[in-house]
Amino acid sequence: MRAEPKWDIQEVSPDQLVEVVAANGLELVGEGLFTPDGTRVGVVHVSKSKSKAKVVLLSPEYEDRHQVVRAWWPGFRRAWSITIGDRVSPGPVLGPDEVICDICNRRVQMRPVPVVNEYALCRDCFSDTGLAFPTCPDELEPYDVSESEDEGRGVSV
Secondary structure, eight states, X not given: OBXXXXXXXXXXXXXXXXXXXXXXXXXXXXXXXXXTTOOEEEEEEEOTTSSOEEEEEEOOEEEETXXXXXXXXXXXXXXXXXXXXXXXXXXXXXXXXXXBOTTTOOBOOEESEEEETTEEOOHHHXXXXXXXXXXXTTOOOOEEHHHHGGGOOOOOO
């Protein structure tokens, strides 16, 4: 199934940029972000002061039988927050390498992470859904980041 091209935009510090790129198994070449097979999936715009970077990543999605399926590149996010009345208790911040399958609780090594109706899934649980991985005209192919961790991808800002 063909997905609609969507974009995920994250604003990060230079240190966080290094983590986002490495945890997602990406390579930064100039301003371009590439998967291990060389598919361009995004860009990085660094502020003139080099204190912030905007990461823009292709995050295709489609809808099938009332299910929204998208490809997600994890960044820094809150683990949870509890709201009671007007009080909000925020949970700890998770890094881009901390993704757990919402079905089986295994660590998700697949990038981009398949998300079905806001639930992150590992390769096996996603396969069990019978849904197609969201692709775009560039034919974004999922890959396992544990295979690319040893390659030592460098990032300089």
